[in-house]
Amino acid sequence: MAKRLTCPYCYETFTARKILFRCTTRPSPTRKRCEAIRDEVLLERLGQRRDGGPVFAADGRRLSATCAGCDGVTNYRICPVCHSTLPVQFGMVDNRLIAMVGARESGKTVFMTVLLHELMNRVGERFRVSLMGADDATMVRFGKEYQDKLYDQGQMLIGTRSAGAQVNNQVDPLVFRFGVTRRRWFGDTAQHTVLSFFDTAGEDFNSRESVELNTRYLANADGIILILDPLQLPGAAELAAPGTLMPRTDDVDTPANVLARVSNLLLARDGGGRRGKATTPIAVVFAKMDALLHHLDPGSPLRAHPPRGDRFDIADSLDVHHEVRGLLRQWDGVTLDQMLENNHARYRYFGVSALGRTPTSDGRVAATGIQPYRVTDPLLWLLSEFRAVPRTRRRG
Structure with a gap:
């Protein structure tokens, strides 16, 4: 076939x-x-x-x-269905579709913007990777609507439009060409992957009916980045640093409900999957960690930057994963951990901060500027799972 x-x-x-x-x-x-x-x-x-x-x-x-x-x-x-011009060498290089989802107020759009900016600059140099728009529309949109507003103008980005507000319920993804140089004994070689990101609105996960507008996108995604705001968990909200801009609580769905709806959709697609669990890898990202770092032990892996090098460090990632899992008990988030354990065969926890500081009350980046922290870890983990970036061996 x-x-x-x-x-x-x-x-x-x-x-x-x-x-x-x-x-x-x-x-x-x-x-x-x-x-x-x-x-x-x-x-x-x-x-x-x-x-x-x-x-x-x-x-x-x-x-x-x-x-x-x-x-x-x-x-x-x-494309024979929508007539979009396909990226160069489409079908001849890896094609990885990344779904980025989460509740409203979780910071998805800011996270995506800083993530892509970091891959184009600092982290891209470290891993010997390049990221470029696969089409003119992506290049223009990412520059004007995302990167320029956040980095040059210091404006917080407006939340994503609901899929119900899109034309014919279509989500307009950003499509990039990701390249990495691999060292081989016979010489360096280049490996390319097409990455497609869509940033679906929080409202699209507030009811079963609206989730179904995104069924095709999630069902065909190779990996999912689920953005959750720990400050929406009661135990974590109590620990937030003074002056933290807190998320709205009215008409905002809980992280557990968002995860439940995504899990149900993936389980229905997989038809049981591996051992009755969904098999699509899911990076569970707790954003805005800058508001909680002061409560962590000095030796916490979440207080350290990832190791240097041009490989994704599995041991460091697992240390962070176990640390976040332990923190969920303090944050009243044990339900999230149980849902993931029972419904997902491949998941990993991450703690990140896209801005490094809480934004101002009038919706602007803090005067200290953008200081991202571990923001590329979730995507690099997914790419390492796809063998698109090299990774270290496990401990032991």
Whole structure:
């Protein structure tokens, strides 16, 4: 059976042979030229009003095809379902779809922005990795709507629109091309992975009906980053440092309810999975840890930065995992741990801070600036699980 691929824009699945092509509309060697027309599929599926060359079928396993209308060769390969232009070498390199979910007020959008910024800069240099937008829309959107507002203007980012507010309930993901240089005995080699992130709104996990709007996205995700705010747990809220900007409590679902709905959806998809558990790896991220670090023991792994080096350190990650699991007892979060243990075969706890300091009451970054802490750990763990980044061996 042919391998099924998943579009990083609409998350529908298909085989490589089904990939379509779009004419370039440039003059061909025979001086013929196709006219640009409105793509009604793009408009209906993603709400994008865009003109382009005619779409035609050919062997999608190839990188190029000849348009019968003008005899011109094109390498514009497009999704057969939504007509988005697919990334270069799609289907020929790893394609990893990362779902980023969590309750409202958990800081998902800020976390995602700082995570990607760190991968493009400081952490990217450490791991010898590169991250670049896979399309013009991602490059422009990430720059103007995310990175510039947070880093240049110091503005906290507005929460994600609910999927119900999107065109035809579509989520507009950010798609990147992730590259890592691997050292081999015969010379360095480059390995590339397509990463697709969607930041789904908290409201989409406040009821079973709204969760179902995201079923396709979660069901086809290779990994999930679940962002939880520890300050929404009663035991942790009591420990918050003075001056911490606390999350709203009205009309905000609990971390346990959000996890329960995600777990139910994944269990239904897996049909029982491994030992009756969901098999999709899930990184459970407790954000805003800067508000709680003062209560931790001096030797806590959460008070240390991850070890240096160009490999994901498994031992350090497991130390953090066990530390967070112990803290859940203090935070009145034992229910979360029991749910994960009983329903998920592959999960890992993380404690991070995207900003390093609580924001101001008027929604701006603190005067000390952005000082991220362990913010890339969850994604690096997922990528190490996919063998997209190297990792150290386990202890013992």
